[in-house]
Amino acid sequence: TQSTRPQRILGAVQKNATRGDPRSVVRAIDQYCRNQEWAMNVGDEKGCILDSVVSEVNPATVLELGTYCGYSTVRIASLLPPHAKLITLEFNPEFAVIARQVIAWAGLEDKIQLVEGASGDLIPKMKEQFGVETFDLVFLDHWKDRYLPDTKLMEECGLLRKGSVLLADNVICPGTPEYLEFVRSSPRYESQYFKSHLEYTKVEDGMEKSVFLG
Ligand SMILES: CCCNc1ncnc2c1ncn2[C@@H]1O[C@H](/C=C/CNC(=O)c2cc(-c3ccc(F)cc3)cc(O)c2O)[C@H](C)[C@H]1O
Ligand SMILES: [Mg+2]
Numbered sequence: 001t002q003s004t005r006p007q008r009i010l011g012a013v014q015k016n017a018t019r020g021d022p023r024s025v026v027r028a029i030d031q032y033c034r035n036q037e038w039a040m041n042v043g044d045e046k047g048c049i050l051d052s053v054v055s056e057v058n059p060a061t062v063l064e065l066g067t068y069c070g071y072s073t074v075r076i077a078s079l080l081p082p083h084a085k086l087i088t089l090e091f092n093p094e095f096a097v098i099a100r101q102v103i104a105w106a107g108l109e110d111k112i113q114l115v116e117g118a119s120g121d122l123i124p125k126m127k128e129q130f131g132v133e134t135f136d137l138v139f140l141d142h143w144k145d146r147y148l149p150d151t152k153l154m155e156e157c158g159l160l161r162k163g164s165v166l167l168a169d170n171v172i173c174p175g176t177p178e179y180l181e182f183v184r185s186s187p188r189y190e191s192q193y194f195k196s197h198l199e200y201t202k203v204e205d206g207m208e209k210s211v212f213l214g
Contacts, residue, residue: 005039006069006098012036013105020107022078029071029102034200041071042141042169043199049207050139050167054079057165059136063126064088065119065150066142070099072169076139077103077111086111087130089142091118119146123153134161140179141169147179155212162214173198173205183210 003011012032017024030044042050054062054076062080067073067090077086090096096116103112113130115122119142126132138154140147147168154160171180171193183189191210198205 004094005037006095008037009033009039009069010098010101013102017105019105022074022106022108025102025106026071026075026078029069030200038200040068041199042075043071046169046194046196046199046205046207047072047075049194049196050075051079053165053167053209054137057137059165060084061132061135062086062137062139063132063135063154063159064139064141065146066090066140067099067114068095068141070102070114072139072141073099073112073114074103074106074108077108078106080111084111085113087113087115087126087132089115089117089119089122091116119150120153123150123159124157126157126159132159135159135164138164138166139169140166144170144174144176145178147176148182151179151182160212162212164212166208166210166212168208168210169205170198171206171208173203180208183208188213 009029013025013028017028029041033039062076064073067088073088100114183191189210191208194207196206
């Protein structure tokens with residue numbers, strides 16, 4: 001039977017990456033998606049922006065919305081301090097199965113908790129079910145029309161504190177106009193745009209970093 005793109009990405013990891021070496025997992029996915037078939041990972045160029053924000057925030061708690069194959073999950077977790085935790089939400093069980101294997105190959109199971117389900121259902125349960133107070137960093141990379149409602153929901157659920165950082169992928173391509181308008185006009189956020197390119201292409205894209213001011 002025909003394999004799926006996520007299955008082929010996992011295959012490239014198992015073939016080309018070293019078990020327990022997260023950066024080799026990241027490199028294997030980038031090489032596969034750049035040379036064989038495009039996939040919607042944040043990629044190597046925007047990945048460097050992601051790395052710099054993660055390193056600057058040095059978060060103890062991270063939330064990722066939209067795991068897909070686990071590329072950014074592994075990329076972020078590889079930079080976290082020893083006892084830091086990353087919770088990543090994925091509602092498609094097929095992708096969750098792949099991402100769990102990519103995360104295992106990287107040897108990052110202890111830092112990453114992949115939770116299957118929709119962000120809208122899971123965000124209100126973060127405190128009671130996952131023992132989270134607030135998130136130091138949130139990476140938004142799921143359906144683009146869900147960035148704004150989920151940000152409002154995180155605020156309502158008290159999951160953001162003064163200084164929490166939101167980093168949003170794809171604010172240009174495919175684009176998240178309502179979210180961008182909100183974080184750039186709201187007095188409760190300090191936003192900064194990082195111009196870049198759509199993963200593995202020359203098309204313009206960018207990431208928006210927004211600090212919650214409380
Ligand atoms: C209830 C739903 C909300 N709650 C949810 N709760 C949990 N998980 C959720 C939720 N909503 C979605 N997910 C999961 O997250 C993933 C979805 C990721 C979506 N990403 C894009 O669409 C994109 C497109 C392009 C692109 C650019 C140019 C092109 F030409 C083509 C494509 C580039 C990019 O970098 C992109 O990230 C995964 C597939 C999906 O199952
Ligand atoms: Mg993306």
